[in-house]
Amino acid sequence: MGIGTSIFLLAVGAILTFALDASVGGVNLDVVGWILMAAGLLGLVITALLWGRRREVVATTTEPVEYRRVEERRDVAPPL
Known part of the structure; x- marks a missing residue:
């Protein structure tokens, strides 16, 4: 149940208890x-x-991050 639903239930309950002066057969509002x-x-x-x-x-861990060197080769022809 979220915050909005909880506040909604509180409001409806307060209205039924304090503001409403009606009677329903068999139910105490x-x-x-x-x-x-x-x-x-x-x-x-x-x-x-x-x-x-x-x-x-x-x-978090305080260990240093391992760096890797990446090389790009441009002398290879792309696959067909």
Whole structure:
């Protein structure tokens, strides 16, 4: 789940919990809103942890690079 999806779930959950005053038969919209906000928050935390791991610095070797000399021969005819 990405950052955008997590924020979307948080927003929809907050709207269902705090702004909407409707009732649907057999469904408590306040509970659904809290569940969506919890899922959005959990997704946001997991995404932040994964992004933090991805940005770690990788140690590089300090050994010098081996250079090779390449010569081009122009006295050979191209293949037919």
